Amino acid sequence: MEKECEQIKIFRLPIITFLMLSFTIGNVIFYASFEDMYRIMTRETELFLLCVFLIGIPLCFVIFEMTFLITESFNKGLRGEKRIDLLVFVLGTALELSGILFLTDGVTWYFTGERTGAIPYSPVNIDTLPTVVTFLCLSILGYIILEYIPMKKMAPMVAILAMSAMYIGDIVLMVLTIQLQPSYEVAPTAFFQYIYILPACWIMITARVIIEKIHEWKIVMAQRPVLDQEGIGTALEEALNTPLSWPIIAVLIMIPLFAAVALILGAFGQPSDAITRAFTETIGWTFSK
Secondary structure, X not given: OOHHHHOEOOOOOHHHHHHHHHHHHHHHHHHHHOOOHXXXXXXXXXXXXXXXXXXXXXXXXXXXXXXXXXXXXXXXXXXXXXXXXXXHHHHHHHHHHHHHHHHHHHHHHHHHOOOOOOOOOOOOOHHHHHHHHHHHHHHHHHHHHHHHOOHHHOOHHHHHHHHHHHHHHHHHHHHHHHHOOHHHHHOOOHHHHHHXXXXXXXXXXXXXXXXXXXXXXXXXXXXXXXXXXXXXHHXXXXXXXXXXXXXXXXXXXXXXXXXXXHHHXXXXXXXXXXXXXXXXXXXXXXXXX
16 A cells, blocks of 8 residues: 555645644743733734744744654654655754854854954864765755655665765764854853754654655565575575665665765865864864864
């Protein structure tokens, strides 16, 4: 049975459901945080709505992606997964960049005492930024391959490489999040909370699409004849046809994939240890030398 036929028909209008839930959560938190909310709502309606959604949307990202992951674990998908993922990529990235910009400004002011004219204390070395961006784009490419290409049209090794690419994106985002931690101590801001949204959602998306492909491959294998040959080739093929081993194989493949991409980037002037320098050759952050 196709996955579309197995989907739970709860979110018939997922985007509208998402926005309504975001507004509701934002309202509850806003009213709980400020006593005179009625005056703010009537006099500054636009500001009120903006703040409500800035509070509610990040929390809804986590709630929706966690729900998608749980339901996929039981092989029961929800409608709107791809559309919510797109919102996470667009709005989640915007929130992440907003948080990084505000935190960078705060850390720069803390160390220099200047708001304008000072060289920003960036959490990522600008010279090696192309390497970081490349690995993140590679992770998105892995997601596109896993989410939009059915397993009946894709070899297991391609799926494993895509999983490895997504793993690399998870690691880069987690390292970036750890890199930003000191900023809250020297320049606390509400935007600090936004740096957790994209990494948390991306990790859940990674786990969900892997589980989804494992379920799909089981259906594909059920429609194929049983292997009756012996030998190394057959043993290797059988290993690749065992989907529960894919996440482990993807971890092993991640290292040569990382090295291959780093080698290609080296041809464009990026140092071989660019991903390390990206976080260590900075000032005022977790991994700064």
